[in-house]
Amino acid sequence: MKASDLFIRALEAEGVEYIFAIPGEENLDMLESLRNSTIRLILVRHEQAGGFMAATYGRLTGKTGVCMATLGPGATNFVTAAAYAQLGAMPMMMITGQKPVKSSKQGQFQIIDVCDMMQSITKYTRQIVAGDNIPSRVREAFRLAEVERPGAVHLELPEDIADEETDEKIIAASVQRRPVAEEKGIAHAVAMIEESRSPVLLIGAGANRKLTSKMLTEFVGKTGIPFVTTQMGKGVVDENNALFLGNATLSAGDFVHRAIDAADLIINVGHDVVEKPPFFMDTNVKVIHVNFGGASVDPVYFPQVEVVGDIANSIWQMKERLEPQSDWDFSKILHAKDAHDAHILEGADDDRFPVYPQRAVADIRKAMPPEGIIALDNGVYKIWFARNYRASMPNTVLLDNALATMGAGLPSAMAAKMVHPDRPVLAICGDGGFMMNSQELETAVRLNLHLTVLILRDDAYGMIKWKQANMGFDNFGLDYGNPDFVKYAQSYGAQGHRVESAEELLPLLLKCQQEHGVHLIDMPIDYSDNDRILNNDIKRLSAEL
């Protein structure tokens, strides 16, 4: 068999459904093999966006998302997406082409050492030097991409190797179960929780990677222990639950931090130090680390006990043994929760225009059904959504609190729609982040996707403006102009809409959900209160508790 055919057969055997790609001439053997495959080619307009889509496919399915590009410039365009998948623990494979390695007549034209470049941003990177190596390299790459902690992998297939003949056979995936935590570790953790006075549960990104929702919901139900979510842990347990204390969005000084301060034990489920710290750990509080892998110690994180193994199984074991204690006292913690709940309702009805962020969050929550997915780009609005938007199902708020890159909002929404075609999907982007990958509107229209993109337009890099003001600097260097987004959408064959009063947003979102197609909404946003609320009011009010 031709080596590129074997490569594609190996991908089929791994269950690959899509390859997000911009082929170069060095990928043409692979493209020809793909033409006769069950795998669907998704042609994109920038490799970075293809990488974000592959990573999001991996994030939502637990199966490796695959993307492909040419050598040199195609490969360098993958770098941000590789770091996104690697830090965000999303299983993702990049395949890049290369000039012939056995003999080349083109000198160093377009050649950089791609494997060397990928070394620090992947779990595994290899050049395939013989067709016979394809089955083992592909299998090992998939194994590593998916095993906890998941991440990015890379294979380089040079042109002359792709064209070789080989009679090697595909290696099937092994049957593998995740290791479970040993009983002694569970017993230790249970004793610590029963001896504590005010335990709190923290739910982080790892809990959103696998099916942990049922066990964690039962754990909260049986024990009555209140819980906090990290930004990437949103929705694992319904945030409408009466024991939800809030999302740890700001680093410090929020109501949730008062709740955490009032706890003497934190049961940290699935959070690791790659995600921005949900709280600053000090020596007064004890922490139990419950995760698929051990804890990376950091100045902000040094747990006393580790329960390492499949999260759902660990929580089940702990729940079975744990008895609620009569001397547990959650009064201070729940006091902070009440203050938090009252605060996030503020501004929900504000009808000023440009639209107030709290109003936008409240109306989007009303428009989205529980299973609807919002995919956020990176900007200051992310804080409002993480704090105020209550997620009720796992993986319904897709945001990146690990690399925290701009540009992933639209591609991640597109991948979410492909994985869940029957659910409403809304991309929420700043005008800055949207313009970093806006060309993918063409891909979305060509794929006939049904999704909405909401642009929160402030004609500036608002997040940095906010930080600039915080640091006492003058407003300088962060304002820009924008295209007419309605006409821009129309020029792609998408539907363009403009919000001209606060009341228009909710009905427009519902209309976009009803009418098939790609919808782009230009919504001016009022960020004038960001500092007053996020920096001053919250810190002052929570300090008064």
Ligand SMILES: Cc1ncc(C[n+]2csc(CCOP(=O)(O)OP(=O)(O)O)c2C)c(N)n1
């Ligand atoms: C690729 C990338 N470049 C730069 C940054 C730094 N950064 C974070 S938020 C931000 C501004 C985002 O502006 P916009 O998308 O318009 O959202 P806004 O904050 O205005 O709501 C910048 C420049 C980043 N996170 N990622």
